[in-house]
Amino acid sequence: xxxxxxxxxxxxxxxxxxxxxxxxxxxxxxxxxxxxxxxxxxxxxxxxxxxxxxxxxxxxxxxxxxxxxxxxxxxxxxxxxxxxxxxxxxxxxxxxxxxxxxxxxxxxxxxxxxxxxxxxxxxxxxxxxxxxxxxxxxxxxxxxxxxxxxxxxxxxxxxxxxxxxxxxxxxxxxxxxxxxxxxxxxxxxxxxxxxxxxxxxxxxxxxxxxxxxxxxxxxxxxxxxxxxxxxxxxxxxxxxxxxxxxxxxxxxxxxxxxxxxxxxxxxxxxxxxxxxxxxxxxxxxxxxxxxxxxxxxxxxxxxxxxxxxxxxxxxxxxxxxxxxxxxxxxxxxxxxxxxxxxxxxxxxxxxxxxxxxxxxxxxxxxxxxxxxxxxxxxxxxxxxxxxxxxxxxxxxxxxxxxxxxxxxxxxxxxxxxxxxxxxxxxxxxxxxxxxxxxxxxxxxxxxxxxxxxxxxxxxxxxxxxxxxxxxxxxxxxxxxxxxxxxxxxxxxxxxxxxxxxxxxxxxxxxxxxxxxxxxxxx
Amino acid sequence: xxxxxxxxxxxxxxxxxxxxxxxxxxxxxxxxxxxxxxxxxxxxxxxxxxxxxxxxxxxxxxxxxxxxxxxxxxxxxxxxxxxxxxxxxxxxxxxxxxxxxxxxxxxxxxxxxxxxxxxxxxxxxxxxxxxxxxxxxxxxxxxxxxxxxxxxxxxxxxxxxxxxxxxxxxxxxxxxxxxxxxxxxxxxxxxxxxxxxxxxxxxxxxxxxxxxxxxxxxxxxxxxxxxxxxxxxxxxxxxxxxxxxxxxxxxxxxxxxxxxxxxxxxxxxxxxxxxxxxxxxxxxxxxxxxxxxxxxxxxxxxxxxxxxxxxxxxxxxxxxxxxxxxxxxxxxxxxxxxxxxxxxxxxxxxxxxxxxxxxxxxxxxxxxxxxxxxxxxxxxxxxxxxxxxxxxxxxxxxxxxxxxxxxxxxxxxxxxxxxxxxxxxxxxxxxxxxxxxxxxxxxxxxxxxxxxxxxxxxxxxxxxx
Numbered sequence: 001x002x003x004x005x006x007x008x009x010x011x012x013x014x015x016x017x018x019x020x021x022x023x024x025x026x027x028x029x030x031x032x033x034x035x036x037x038x039x040x041x042x043x044x045x046x047x048x049x050x051x052x053x054x055x056x057x058x059x060x061x062x063x064x065x066x067x068x069x070x071x072x073x074x075x076x077x078x079x080x081x082x083x084x085x086x087x088x089x090x091x092x093x094x095x096x097x098x099x100x101x102x103x104x105x106x107x108x109x110x111x112x113x114x115x116x117x118x119x120x121x122x123x124x125x126x127x128x129x130x131x132x133x134x135x136x137x138x139x140x141x142x143x144x145x146x147x148x149x150x151x152x153x154x155x156x157x158x159x160x161x162x163x164x165x166x167x168x169x170x171x172x173x174x175x176x177x178x179x180x181x182x183x184x185x186x187x188x189x190x191x192x193x194x195x196x197x198x199x200x201x202x203x204x205x206x207x208x209x210x211x212x213x214x215x216x217x218x219x220x221x222x223x224x225x226x227x228x229x230x231x232x233x234x235x236x237x238x239x240x241x242x243x244x245x246x247x248x249x250x251x252x253x254x255x256x257x258x259x260x261x262x263x264x265x266x267x268x269x270x271x272x273x274x275x276x277x278x279x280x281x282x283x284x285x286x287x288x289x290x291x292x293x294x295x296x297x298x299x300x301x302x303x304x305x306x307x308x309x310x311x312x313x314x315x316x317x318x319x320x321x322x323x324x325x326x327x328x329x330x331x332x333x334x335x336x337x338x339x340x341x342x343x344x345x346x347x348x349x350x351x352x353x354x355x356x357x358x359x360x361x362x363x364x365x366x367x368x369x370x371x372x373x374x375x376x377x378x379x380x381x382x383x384x385x386x387x388x389x390x391x392x393x394x395x396x397x398x399x400x401x402x403x404x405x406x407x408x409x410x411x412x413x414x415x416x417x418x419x420x421x422x423x424x425x426x427x428x429x430x431x432x433x434x435x436x437x438x439x440x441x442x443x444x445x446x447x448x449x450x451x452x453x454x455x456x457x458x459x460x461x462x463x464x465x466x467x468x469x470x471x472x473x474x475x476x477x478x479x480x481x482x483x484x485x486x487x488x489x490x491x492x493x494x495x496x497x498x499x500x501x502x503x504x505x506x507x508x509x510x511x512x513x514x515x516x517x518x519x520x521x522x
Numbered sequence: 523x524x525x526x527x528x529x530x531x532x533x534x535x536x537x538x539x540x541x542x543x544x545x546x547x548x549x550x551x552x553x554x555x556x557x558x559x560x561x562x563x564x565x566x567x568x569x570x571x572x573x574x575x576x577x578x579x580x581x582x583x584x585x586x587x588x589x590x591x592x593x594x595x596x597x598x599x600x601x602x603x604x605x606x607x608x609x610x611x612x613x614x615x616x617x618x619x620x621x622x623x624x625x626x627x628x629x630x631x632x633x634x635x636x637x638x639x640x641x642x643x644x645x646x647x648x649x650x651x652x653x654x655x656x657x658x659x660x661x662x663x664x665x666x667x668x669x670x671x672x673x674x675x676x677x678x679x680x681x682x683x684x685x686x687x688x689x690x691x692x693x694x695x696x697x698x699x700x701x702x703x704x705x706x707x708x709x710x711x712x713x714x715x716x717x718x719x720x721x722x723x724x725x726x727x728x729x730x731x732x733x734x735x736x737x738x739x740x741x742x743x744x745x746x747x748x749x750x751x752x753x754x755x756x757x758x759x760x761x762x763x764x765x766x767x768x769x770x771x772x773x774x775x776x777x778x779x780x781x782x783x784x785x786x787x788x789x790x791x792x793x794x795x796x797x798x799x800x801x802x803x804x805x806x807x808x809x810x811x812x813x814x815x816x817x818x819x820x821x822x823x824x825x826x827x828x829x830x831x832x833x834x835x836x837x838x839x840x841x842x843x844x845x846x847x848x849x850x851x852x853x854x855x856x857x858x859x860x861x862x863x864x865x866x867x868x869x870x871x872x873x874x875x876x877x878x879x880x881x882x883x884x885x886x887x888x889x890x891x892x893x894x895x896x897x898x899x900x901x902x903x904x905x906x907x908x909x910x911x912x913x914x915x916x917x918x919x920x921x922x923x924x925x926x927x928x929x930x931x932x933x934x935x936x937x938x939x940x941x942x943x944x945x946x947x948x949x950x951x952x953x954x955x956x957x958x959x960x961x962x963x964x965x966x967x968x969x970x971x972x973x974x975x976x977x978x979x980x981x982x983x984x985x986x987x
Contacts, residue, residue: 036597077602114544114591114606117645153648270662274643277660277950281639307949308662341660342967364657367643373627374637374943376644378880379950380660385972388980410643432643443592446641453565453592457641463565506980514981 018258023239025221025473029135029481032474035439035467041080042126042142044109045095051075051103057095062088063141066095080109081126084141118151119365120432120442124412128479132437135478137485146486147415154384155416157512160490168495175488176498179427181265181404182333182357189331191264193224193427195484196499197417200408200431201247201269201337203231205282205291205303206369206446207435207457208464214472215434216240221473222480227267227429230280230305232294233259245335248325251280251305253295260328265358267335268321270308273366273409276339276380280305281370283448288459319354326355333357339379340364340386340409345393348405352394358404360429361386366409367432369457370447383409384423391424391504414486424504437479438472526675527708529736529938531635534931538583538904538919539575543612543626545587546595549603560595560604569595584611616907619836624877625901628936632902635935637942652837652847652875653884655969661952674945679956681710681892683778683869684802685827702827705739705777705802709941710892710956711882713740713899714873715760717835719911724922728929729899730757735930736937741780741894744768751775760806761790773798780804780830783816788825795825804828804871810840814851818858821868828869831855835897837875848875849888856889856961865961879943889961902936903929 045065053073057066065083067076085106088094096104116122127146130138138144148156181191199215206229213236219226220243227245228237232254237244241262248255249269260266271277282291282303292299312318322334335358336351338344348359363383368376387407394400407420408429417428436442438456445451451458455466487499496502510516546568561569572586587609596604615622627638649655684704691698713729730748733740733756741758742748744765748757754775759768761781773779779798781790783805791803807817809831820826831851839845852872859865872885873894885893901907904919911917948956951965959965973984 034597036594038597038599038602040593040597111596111606114608115593118647119643119645151646151648156648271660277662277952278946283639338662339660341662342964343662347662365644365648368641370639370641372637372639372943372946374878374880374946375950376640377646378658378884379947381657381967381972382648385967385976388976440642441591441593442642442645443590444640444642444645445590445592447639450565452641453590453594509980511977511981513985514977515983515985517982518980 019241019262020238022242023217023220025217025477027221027477027481029478030474031133031135032471032478033133034129035471039079039081039129040111040115040122040126041083041109042112042122042144043083043085043106044080045078045083046105046107047075047078048103048105050101051099052101054100056098056100057104060093060098061095062091062093084143087141087143115441117442119149119410120412120436121145121150124149125436125441128413128433128436129439131482132475132479135481137482137489146413149412153513154382154410155412155419158384158419158509159512160415160418160422160494161508161510162493163495166493166495168497170492170495170497172488172492174497175491176500177484177487177491179404179499183402183404184357185402188333188357189264191333193222195222195224195480196421196427196487197411197430197483198224198245198406198427199226199434200367200429201227201229201245201249201267202369202431202457203229203247203253203280203282204234204294205229205231205286205459207452208455208459208467209234209236210464210467210469210472211435211438211456212237213240213469214438214467214476216244217469217473218434218476218480219243221477222484224480225265230254230269231282231291232296233262234294238262247337248321249280249305250307250309251295251303253297253303253305257328260325260332263329263332265333265335266325266329267337267358267360268309268318268325268356269337270312271337271339271362272368272371273339273362273364273380273383274368275371275375276341276362276364277307278372278375278379279307283370285448286369286451286459291459315350315354318351322355335360335406337362340381340383342381344381344386345389348390348403349393349397349399352399352403356403358406359390360406360408361390362429363407363409367435383407383411383420387420387423387425388506395504414483415490417483418487418490418502419509421499421502422505422509424506426500426503433479434476437475438467527679527737527941529635529934529941531935531938532931533634534928534935535633536629536904537924537928539586540588541584541609541611541615541626541906542587542589543609543622544589544591545585545607545609546589547605547607549605552601552603554601556600560598560600563598564595565592566590585609587612614906614908617836617909619875620877620897620901620907625907627878628898628901629904631939632932632936635938637939637946649969652849653878653881656849656884656887657967658880658883658887658947658951659965659967660950674949677945677948677954679709679941679944679948680706681956682706683804683828683871683892685869686867688864688867703777703800703802707739707892708737709937709944710886710890711738711937711940712758712871712873712892712894713738714832714894714896715741715743716896716900719909724924725900725903725929728924728926728933731926731930732899732933732937733757735934738937739778747772758804770797773801776801778802778804778828780806783807783820787820788823791825791827802827802869804830804869806830806832808840809833809848809851809874811842813839814854817855817870818862821855821859821864821870822862826868828871830871830873830894832872832894833874835874848872849884852885852888852890853963860961879940880947882940883944883947883959884966886956886959887962887966891957891960898936898940899933902932904932 063082123145127138127144179196215226230247230249245265246263247267284302334356336356337360364380404426407425411428446457450460455463575586615625682704685702729740734753744759758778833848837848869891872890876895
């Protein structure tokens with residue numbers, strides 16, 4: 001990151017005057033248990049009336065499922081979520097087999113079927129919660145599939161081909177997971193982030209300020225970025241300015257020269273993967289007094305961001321926009337976020353030629369605070385197709401190493417990030433996974449009324465209070481930490497020293513639906 | 523400013539208990555009777571609504587399943603006695619093609635006339651069969667108008683049915699050639715005949731009124747007599763092999779007639795055109811094993827104005843062992859007609875398997891000028907597609923007892939919601955004209971092409987299922 005004294009040379013005088021001291025957040029993993037009383041479990045344990053309270057189960061269980069408080073005669077409710085289910089049968093600590101009265105029974109939780117969907121399976125949600133709680137890879141015994149979902153295509157059918165043994169023997173501390181965001185070689189700062197991902201734009205309005213601040217603080221801890229979205233720049237975000245990307249989207253809500261001058265990266269949002277070509281949409285219910293003030297809009301009316309920028313008809317107009325912002329903020333890198341039409345490769349090259357540092361492509365299956373269902377499913381291609389298309393076109397044009405390609409839209413796991421990079425991206429933007437770490441169950445009710453009943457994607461004061469910034473920050477730090485470990489594990493097994501070496505290595509992947517008999521071209 | 527196409531709608535609540543997806547099972551015997559029970563904290567007041575529902579219930583027909591599935595109460599209950607479950611009645615809705623979520627979204631649109639909007643990303647499979655194996659394109663910069671969401675009224679969804687001349691010969695600014703009749707409708711959608719299994723005579727007057735309200739056309743049995751003479755403009759009589767003739771005075775007022783395909787079909791067309799030259803005649807071709815070739819053959823005949831190809835209710839080819847899907851058959855017919863250089867001269871209408879508004883747009887991209895449908899209108903009336911329509915068997919959705927205004931309102935709402943969604947897709951594509959969308963496969967991306975371009979080159983041949 002750029003040091004304070006360097007900033008004096010490049011920040012305008014008024015920005016220096018209003019700049020607030022930047023807060024540091026330690027990258028420390030600490031347990032951050034669920035904020036709900038009852039965790040959703042994969043298996044449930046039944047105790048029948050045959051139980052004679054002998055306590056054998058408490059002694060035998062290696063995971064602390066059975067609980068009896070000291071001095072109590074009766075057992076408490078089993079901690080179902082800690083149970084590893086029938087996997088335990090292979091061990092000599094299986095309570096069902098060890099119970100002298102045969103009073104215990106373990107079965108799959110019928111509620112498990114209700115949780116999740118094709119893209120975010122119940123396994124994936126629970127595994128993400130586990131990582132957010134512990135900061136570590138979920139223990140193998142739980143048998144969570146935290147690599148992919150069950151959508152039947154794209155990342156969910158791609159697998160890494162891990163050589164046995166790895167071609168190079170490396171230590172975990174030798175692996176570099178950082179990526180460079182400015183590859184243009186211009187006079188703008190070199191910005192390196194420690195992990196190959198940053199947080200996606202979520203506006204104040206679509207999510208609560210607690211969510212935004214938690215994301216920002218986790219970004220500080222991991223020396224990466226979060227993005228304001230297009231709902232304006234909260235004053236409370238200012239202590240994290242150096243890790244914030246502010247978005248200039250078509251609605252220009254809350255965009256002022258002063259907010260543009262605060263940050264090291266400015267993102268032009270042309271389109272969003274979940275609703276490409278349709279513009280943003282904040283339903284009136286979520287336009288609360290605070291949101292209206294921030295967006296400089298009228299309270300309670302639905303706020304549309306038109307599509308597209310009314311001042312952009314061409315790449316030349318896009319270049320004009322970039323020049324304007326570069327002039328206003330002389331140290332900022334420019335990111336351009338587009339969705340994934342057929343000609344996404346042309347758009348990416350055009351954007352590079354207009355002067356962007358980061359081309360951010362957002363695939364059709366990306367997250368949103370509100371979008372027409374018809375758009376989410378049908379418009380624009382999934383990101384898995386777009387990454388290779390853009391990467392190869394940038395290569396063919398000879399500019400691949402001059403631009404950072406960031407992929408998003410349906411990237412849910414550390415494995416997805418690694419696969420996206422192997423397909424040709426430099427890094428990824430994540431969004432939904434952060435919300436899942438904060439307790440989202442993907443009920444899809446973020447769009448209207450009081451907003452998210454889980455207190456994440458809401459501006460309702462009562463609902464927002466369900467979560468605090470410290471807990472939210474810790475959950476995200478834990479998730480990031482677990483993901484970094486998974487990523488390092490993948491690179492170790494592939495014998496690669498850095499995440500940058502993984503870029504474009506499609507030869508390290510295989511597709512479960514293909515014969516995989518094409519000789520690799522290196 | 524010219525008058526814009528607009529469908530008047532109003533909310534039409536359901537007659538029957540809602541069949542929601544989620545419900546909470548409550549093991550009350552373990553309840554601790556907490557003063558701060560989680561049920562009171564439900565963001566959506568569902569427990570209160572459930573109480574009211576039970577209080578006002580005269581006959582127990584369905585349990586209350588209108589929970590929105592946020593898990594908050596389940597996870598916060600002091601004693602952990604709440605359990606979220608999927609409504610078994612919900613899972614029973616529809617069939618393998620008409621999945622429960624299709625039925626549910628259709629009900630919602632028929633009630634509110636609104637475009638379904640939700641938060642979070644897409645939840646479904648990566649791709650699927652039929653129309654689910656394609657995505658519509660979007661344009662990053664080129665737009666139909668520069669007015670964003672407020673410019674959508676400039677998108678035209680009108681289409682024309684009939685034979686078009688390949689060129690015009692002008693003499694002093696006037697056409698030297700007689701222009702064949704064309705039927706213009708404001709939306710590329712026609713209500714098809716009800717399938718024999720779902721025929722309910724009481725629905726016909728409702729469909730008639732809906733066609734009049736929305737300006738589209740409904741295909742009706744030749745025995746049907748409209749309630750109002752002015753609605754004849756919105757009715758196309760179907761003349762099947764055994765249909766009685768339609769009186770001349772009625773035919774005179776109609777714009778479109780459909781006849782069944784048979785070896786003498788050209789003579790039939792000529793006969794109708796002789797007495798009623800203002801009428802456009804469409805030929806109904808069932809997409810059996812010979813259907814595609816027959817449609818291509820008919821397309822080459824100068825007497826043919828419009829062809830209506832019809833697959834089964836699930837969009838599949840009829841009477842074949844390995845049926846093809848409507849999308850693929852449509853592309854084949856369209857491409858063959860393009861190659862013959864006659865595609866622009868005739869109108870291609872396609873039906874069967876049109877269940878969602880995206881199918882409407884996708885069928886047009888695949889080559890149809892317009893689309894025909896009927897089952898979604900039945901679903902709009904709270905039909906479950908239980909497939910137990912038998913003479914003498916009571917309809918679980920009590921369709922025989924529906925009120926006229928309810929039926930008209932629900933069907934009109936659904937068509938309005940579909941129209942709005944077509945505009946959403948066209949807006950994203952940067953298309954200003956539904957006519958220009960026809961066969962424009964450049965505005966779509968197909969699963970097989972994307973897979974081959976992306977993974978086929980890297981990982982060999984795709985394994986067949």
